[in-house]
Amino acid sequence: xxxxxxxxxxxxxxxxxxxxxxxxxxxxxxxxxxxxxxxxxxxxxxxxxxxxxxxxxxxxxxxxxxxxxxxxxxxxxxxxxxxxxxxxxxxxxxxxxxxxxxxxxxxxxxxxxxxxxxxxxxxxxxxxxxxxxxxxxxxxxxxxxxxxxxxxxxxxxxxxxxxxxx
Amino acid sequence: xxxxxxxxxxxxxxxxxxxxxxxxxxxxxxxxxxxxxxxxxxxxxxxxxxxxxxxxxxxxxxxxxxxxxxxxxxxxxxxxxxxxxxxxxxxxxxxxxxxxxxxxxxxxxxxxxxxxxxxxxxxxxxxxxxxxxxxxxxxxxxxxxxxxxxxxxxxxxxxxxxxxxxxxxxxxxxxxxxxxxxxxxxxxxxxxxxxxxxxxxxxxxxxxxxxxxxxxxxxxxxxxxxxxxxxxxxxxxxxxxxxxxxxxxxx
Numbered sequence: 001x002x003x004x005x006x007x008x009x010x011x012x013x014x015x016x017x018x019x020x021x022x023x024x025x026x027x028x029x030x031x032x033x034x035x036x037x038x039x040x041x042x043x044x045x046x047x048x049x050x051x052x053x054x055x056x057x058x059x060x061x062x063x064x065x066x067x068x069x070x071x072x073x074x075x076x077x078x079x080x081x082x083x084x085x086x087x088x089x090x091x092x093x094x095x096x097x098x099x100x101x102x103x104x105x106x107x108x109x110x111x112x113x114x115x116x117x118x119x120x121x122x123x124x125x126x127x128x129x130x131x132x133x134x135x136x137x138x139x140x141x142x143x144x145x146x147x148x149x150x151x152x153x154x155x156x157x158x159x160x161x162x163x164x165x166x
Numbered sequence: 167x168x169x170x171x172x173x174x175x176x177x178x179x180x181x182x183x184x185x186x187x188x189x190x191x192x193x194x195x196x197x198x199x200x201x202x203x204x205x206x207x208x209x210x211x212x213x214x215x216x217x218x219x220x221x222x223x224x225x226x227x228x229x230x231x232x233x234x235x236x237x238x239x240x241x242x243x244x245x246x247x248x249x250x251x252x253x254x255x256x257x258x259x260x261x262x263x264x265x266x267x268x269x270x271x272x273x274x275x276x277x278x279x280x281x282x283x284x285x286x287x288x289x290x291x292x293x294x295x296x297x298x299x300x301x302x303x304x305x306x307x308x309x310x311x312x313x314x315x316x317x318x319x320x321x322x323x324x325x326x327x328x329x330x331x332x333x334x335x336x337x338x339x340x341x342x343x344x345x346x347x348x349x350x351x352x353x354x355x356x357x358x359x360x361x362x363x364x365x366x367x368x369x370x371x372x373x374x375x376x377x378x379x380x381x382x383x384x385x386x387x388x389x390x391x392x393x394x395x396x397x398x399x400x401x402x403x404x405x406x407x408x409x410x411x412x413x414x415x416x417x
Contacts, residue, residue, distance in 0.1 A: 051215070051294075055213070057211075083219060084294070086294040145212060165297050
């Protein structure tokens with residue numbers, strides 16, 4: 001069965017919320033949609049996480065961080081990495097999108113719009129600094145696997161755009 | 167080993183991505199511009215990520231406490247099953263891009279089919295990877311068009327790379343004995359069925375790029391059975407050095 005909505009025990013929420021992606025520290029792994037399951041079963045917390053990109057080097061760190069923060073809170077845990085269903089940027093929460101924008105990363109657009117901007121057909125990505133959509137793509141690949149590199153043609157600031165993954 | 171055919175099949179698929187990933191990784195800090203340098207290493211990272219999923223699965227099948235690192239680093243040249251195309255060196259940026267393009271078009275067609283594999287793990291890896299590989303294909307296709315239909319020099323370099331790498335394309339559609347067994351069980355992709363779609367796509371892009379499609383019907387083969395070009399040995403020497411010198415070392 002495909003689990004789209006993550007299953008997370010209520011008492012674990014405030015703990016897991018403190019873990020963030022080391023490359024995007026403003027975004028908790030819950031807002032990112034990386035945690036698919038976290039349940040206390042027979043005294044052990046079973047956590048299932050899924051990578052954003054296959055080669056994301058942050059996954060090992062995220063797994064270790066989850067283990068150690070749960071331990072600080074008195075829980076033993078097991079971490080399982082699953083690939084299916086594959087992560088999509090649709091799983092980033094509204095709060096997460098706002099956090100990205102405030103941090104200076106333009107949040108992902110929908111699939112069609114994303115294709116348009118990455119092919120350079122349309123200007124739709126808003127500059128996180130000045131809000132202008134008069135922006136251009138510099139490179140489809142940016143500082144990490146999940147981002148493309150953009151520049152604002154009004155305020156001239158370079159910035160990252162979180163690519164749509166569907 | 168139980169399931170030896172499945173093990174061989176997974177390695178055949180994964181070795182393509184690993185060797186190409188290693189080639190692209192060589193460009194780290196050496197790309198022709200900062201953006202292309204970062205792009206090539208991003209693609210490399212995606213490929214290595216996919217390879218880890220394949221090798222972890224292969225290690226599970228192999229048993230005997232084999233690890234993903236053993237499979238990646240401790241095989242001999244003849245035990246690698248990648249196609250000859252991906253081991254060809256980064257002669258210049260045109261070569262790098264044409265090699266990438268010729269592989270990406272295949273890779274995308276391949277993963278589209280592997281999503282329907284009877285093997286759940288392989289299907290899951292395909293569903294994950296296909297999202298990444300569609301970015302790779304877009305990147306290399308754009309560059310082939312841009313450089314092909316570019317200046318006189320860039321056009322000539324792309325044409326030369328296409329002429330020289332073309333001989334390695336047919337091997338993508340060959341099957342090993344293990345492949346045939348796995349196709350029959352519904353686990354493997356029957357690559358012979360991808361050939362027409364592949365050349366149709368490649369030729370259409372080359373046409374836009376004002377590049378002539380080579381007419382030669384003579385093709386190189388051997389990689390899938392472990393018989394490689396001289397380039398692979400050098401690549402492996404570089405890649406395996408650390409594990410061979412300090413066995414069992416971890417990052």
